[in-house]
Amino acid sequence: MKYTEEHEWLRVEDDLVVVGITQHAAEQLGDIVFVELPDEGKTVSKDDEVVVIESVKAASDILAPLDGEIVEVNEALPDNPGLVNDDPLGEAWFFKMKIEDMSALDEFMDEAAYKTFIG
Amino acid sequence: MTELRRTALYDLHVELGAKMVPFAGYDMPVQYALGVMKEHLHCRAQAGLFDVSHMGQVVLRPRSGEGADAARALEALVPVDLLGLKPGRQRYAMFTDAAGGILDDLMVTNRCDDLFLVVNAACKAADLAHLRAHLSDTCEVEEITDRCLLALQGPAAEAVLEALAPGVAAMRFMDAATIDSDYGPLWVSRSGYTGEDGYEVSVPEGQAVAFARALLAHAAVEPIGLGARDSLRLEAGLCLYGHDIDTTTSPVEANLRWAIQKARRSGGDRAGGFPGADRILAELDNGPDRLRVGLRPGTRAPMREGTALFATEDAEAPVGAVTSGAFGPTVGAPVSMGYVPVDLAREGRTLWGEVRGKRLPVEVAALPFAPHGYKR
Numbered sequence: 057m058k059y060t061e062e063h064e065w066l067r068v069e070d071d072l073v074v075v076g077i078t079q080h081a082a083e084q085l086g087d088i089v090f091v092e093l094p095d096e097g098k099t100v101s102k103d104d105e106v107v108v109i110e111s112v113k114a115a116s117d118i119l120a121p122l123d124g125e126i127v128e129v130n131e132a133l134p135d136n137p138g139l140v141n142d143d144p145l146g147e148a149w150f151f152k153m154k155i156e157d158m159s160a161l162d163e164f165m166d167e168a169a170y171k172t173f174i175g
Numbered sequence: 176m177t178e179l180r181r182t183a184l185y186d187l188h189v190e191l192g193a194k195m196v197p198f199a200g201y202d203m204p205v206q207y208a209l210g211v212m213k214e215h216l217h218c219r220a221q222a223g224l225f226d227v228s229h230m231g232q233v234v235l236r237p238r239s240g241e242g243a244d245a246a247r248a249l250e251a252l253v254p255v256d257l258l259g260l261k262p263g264r265q266r267y268a269m270f271t272d273a274a275g276g277i278l279d280d281l282m283v284t285n286r287c288d289d290l291f292l293v294v295n296a297a298c299k300a301a302d303l304a305h306l307r308a309h310l311s312d313t314c315e316v317e318e319i320t321d322r323c324l325l326a327l328q329g330p331a332a333e334a335v336l337e338a339l340a341p342g343v344a345a346m347r348f349m350d351a352a353t354i355d356s357d358y359g360p361l362w363v364s365r366s367g368y369t370g371e372d373g374y375e376v377s378v379p380e381g382q383a384v385a386f387a388r389a390l391l392a393h394a395a396v397e398p399i400g401l402g403a404r405d406s407l408r409l410e411a412g413l414c415l416y417g418h419d420i421d422t423t424t425s426p427v428e429a430n431l432r433w434a435i436q437k438a439r440r441s442g443g444d445r446a447g448g449f450p451g452a453d454r455i456l457a458e459l460d461n462g463p464d465r466l467r468v469g470l471r472p473g474t475r476a477p478m479r480e481g482t483a484l485f486a487t488e489d490a491e492a493p494v495g496a497v498t499s500g501a502f503g504p505t506v507g508a509p510v511s512m513g514y515v516p517v518d519l520a521r522e523g524r525t526l527w528g529e530v531r532g533k534r535l536p537v538e539v540a541a542l543p544f545a546p547h548g549y550k551r
Contacts, residue, residue, distance in 0.1 A: 086402075087212035089502035089509070090475050108531065110477055112211040112402060112502055115531075134475065138212075 058161050059170035060121050065145060066161060072128075072152040073161070075121060077109075080174050082144040085111040088137040093129040093151065100126060100153075107150050109140065121164070124155035182228035183323050183383045191391075191398050199296035201229040204400040211402035215504040218369060218407060219545070222329035223399035224390050227368075231299030232319035232377060233292040235310065245290045248313040249283065252305070254426060254449045256436035262287040265349045265364050267434050269426055270305060275451030275458075276422035277429065278305065280414065282375075284351040284364060291351070291362065293324065293375070295416045322362070323383035328373030328407075330548060331395035336363075336374055339389055343374060348549040358382035358389075368404065370411025371548045409510060410503045412469060412542030418480060419467060419498040419512055425451070427458035428514065430467045430542075435459065465495065466520040469544060470511040470528075473536035477502050477509035478528040484513060485527040488534045494519060497528065505545045515539070 058066040063081035067074045082088070090110035100106055100120040107118035129151045133139060139148040165173060179202040188195065193204035204226065206214060217223060237244035246257035255268040262285050270278040279298035284291040294302045299318070306316045327336055337344040340354045340361050351364040362377035378386045390396050399407075405415065414420045420429045427435075438444045441456050449455075472478045479500040483493035500511030511528075519526060522541055527534040 086206070087210050089212075090477060092476065110502075112406065115477075115479075137475075141210075 057167060058164035059167065059173070060164055061173065062119055062121075063174075064118065064121055066121055066164060068158065068161070069152070071154070073122070073124070073155055074149050074152050075118070076149040077118065077140065077144055078170070079144050082141050085109070085113070085116065087112045088140040091133040091137045091140065091150075093131075093134065094126050096126055096129055098126045100124060109137070118150060120153070122153065122155050122160050124153040126151050127154050128152040180229070182226055183380050184226045184228065184387055187384055187387060188226065188398070193398070193400060196401070198401055199229055201296065203229060204398070206400040206402045207398050209397060211400070211406065212504045214397060214399045214403035215406050217397045218329045218399050218403060219371060219505050220329070221395040221397070222327055222331035222335055222373070222393070223369070223403070224387060224396050225326040225328065225399050225404055226323070226387070227326050227375070228323040228383070229296040230324055231292075231294040231296065231302060232322055232324060233294060233303065233306065234317045234319060235290040235292060235306065236315040236317060237289065238313055238315060240288070242285065242288050242290070245314050246285065248310045249290060250439070250445065251448060252309060252450065253283075254435045254439050254452070254455055255283070256438040256445075257283060257285070257290070258445070259436060259438055260285045263351055265351045265366055269420070269431065269434070270302065271426065271449055271451040271455065272422055273450050274422070275425040275454030277416070277420045277424055277426060278302070278422060280416055280420060282364070282366065286351070286353075297417060319377070321380050322377045323380050324375060324377050325383070325387060325390070326367050326369075326373065326375045327390060327396070328367045328369040328371045328399075329395075330372060331393075332371070332373040333550070335390060335393045335396055336376070339386070340376070348372070348551045358386040365550065368411075368413055369407040370413070370543055370545055371407075372550050406501050406504060409499050409501055409512065410505055410543060410545040411547060412512070412544065414467070415499055424467070424514070425455055425458055425463065427455060428463045428465055428467065432459060462517060465514045465516050467498070467512055467514055468520050469540040469542040470497065470500070470513055470526070471538045471540040471544075472509045472511065472528065473525075473538060475509065476530050476535060478511045478530060478535070478537060482511070482513075482528045482530060484515060484537070485529065485534065486519060488527050490527070493529075494526070503544055510544045511537070512542070
C-alpha cells in the first residue's frame with residue numbers, strides 16, 4: 057500500500073491501481089454524506105479533481121494521483137456514502153485506474169512514512 | 176487576534192472528547208466522539224445536552240417595578256406583542272432596524288417583575304448597547320454573566336430533567352419557571368432550537384459542571400456539538416442569524432409573520448411603533464417581494480449556503496440563493512432554506528441550484544423538514 061500527501065491510499069490489484077482515502081482523512085472529514093464519481097473510461101491527468109466528496113461539514117475533492125484511465129468506479133458509494141467512514145481502507149475504495157508505468161508508484165510514501173507525515 | 180473566550184464547561188467538553196472550534200468569539204465544541212450524524216440522530220431519538228452559555232442572557236428590569244413597563248418599553252424595539260405575553264410564558268422576537276431588517280432574533284420571557292432575554296452570542300454586545308441606548312430611561316439592562324445556559328433537547332428530556340428539577344414535566348411548550356434544585360435556582364423554559372421537545376436551563380455558573388454531569392449520567396443523554404445543533408435547527412426550519420436572517424431580510428420576507436401578533440399589525444391596538452414599521456406593516460398587508468422557503472435538492476448533492484438559485488435550467492440570472500443547506504440526518508437527504516421571489520415560492524415548484532458549475536433541480540418544500548415534537 058502507498059500513500060499520497062492528499063491522504064489517498066493506492067493499492068495494486070490485477071495491474072490496476074485502486075484508490076481510496078485513509079482512515080485519518082475519513083476521521084478528519086467527519087460523516088460523509090455525498091460522493092460523486094467520475095465516468096468509467098475517463099482519461100485523467102495527475103491532480104485532476106476526479107471525485108467530489110461532501111461531509112456534514114464541507115465539500116472536498118479527491119485528486120487523480122497519476123496520469124491514467126479510470127476503468128472502474130465503486131458504484132456502492134453514491135447510495136451509501138457512510139461506507140467511507142465505516143471502511144475507508146476496504147469496501148470504500150473510490151476508483152480503479154490503469155496507468156502506463158507501475159514504477160510511478162515508487163514516488164509515494166509507504167505506511168511508515170505516511171504515519172510520520174500525519175504526525 | 177483576540178483570545179477566544181471559554182464557557183465554564185470548557186474543561187468538561189475537552190474531557191468528553193470534543194473537537195473545539197472558534198464560534199462567535201468562543202472556543203466551542205463542534206462535535207464530540209459520536210460525530211455530527213450520530214449526535215443529531217441521538218438527540219431526535221433520546222436526549223442531547225448542549226452548552227449554549229456563549230449566548231447572551233439579559234434581564235430587563237423596569238425602574239417603576241411594574242413588569243408591564245418593561246414589556247411596553249421593549250415593544251418599541253420589536254414587532255411583537257409583549258404586553259400580551261402572560262407571566263411564566265416565553266415568546267420569539269426580533270430586534271428590527273429602521274429599514275425593517277433584522278438586527279438579531281431573541282427569546283423573551285415574562286417573569287412577572289422583569290423580562291428575561293436570550294440573544295445570539297455574536298450579537299450580544301450590539302444588542303446590549305441597543306437596549307441601553309433606547310430603554311435606559313425606563314429599564315435597567317443587566318447582562319447576566321454569572322450563569323451558564325444549557326439546553327436539554329429530545330423526547331427523553333422531560334423524564335431526565337424532572338428527576339433533577341421537579342415540576343418541569345408539567346410545563347408546556349414556551350412555559351418558563353424558576354425551579355429550586357440541588358444546583359441552585361434554575362431558570363427553565365420548555366423551548367429550544369432543535370424542533371424537539373426539551374428545555375433551556377440557566378444555571379448558576381458555579382453549579383453548571385455538576386448539573387451537566389448529572390444530566391450526562393443518564394444513559395439517554397449525550398453531549399451534542401454545534402455541528403448537530405445546526406443540522407437539527409435546519410431540519411426544524413429554524414433561522415440562524417447571520418445566515419437565514421440579517422439586516423437585509425425583513426421578518427415578513429423571512430416567513431416569520433407568525434411572530435408578529437395582531438396587536439402590532441395594521442388595525443391592532445398597538446400597531447407599528449417599532450423600527451422599520453412602515454415597511455414591515457406594508458409587507459404584512461400587501462405581501463413581500465420574496466420569501467424564505469424550504470428547499471429539497473433533487474439529488475444527494477447538498478446545496479449549501481450561497482448556492483445560486485435559478486427559475487429554469489438555463490436561465491442566465493439567479494432569482495435567489497440558499498442561506499442554509501446541509502445533509503439532514505433525520506430526513507436522510509440534503510435540505511436547504513433560501514430566499515426566492517414570491518411567485519416562485521409555491522410548494523412543489525422546481526427551481527435549479529448551481530452546484531460546482533452544474534444546474535441541479537431543487538424543489539420548494541414545506542417547513543419544517545422534520546416534524547416538531549413540541550409539548551403544547
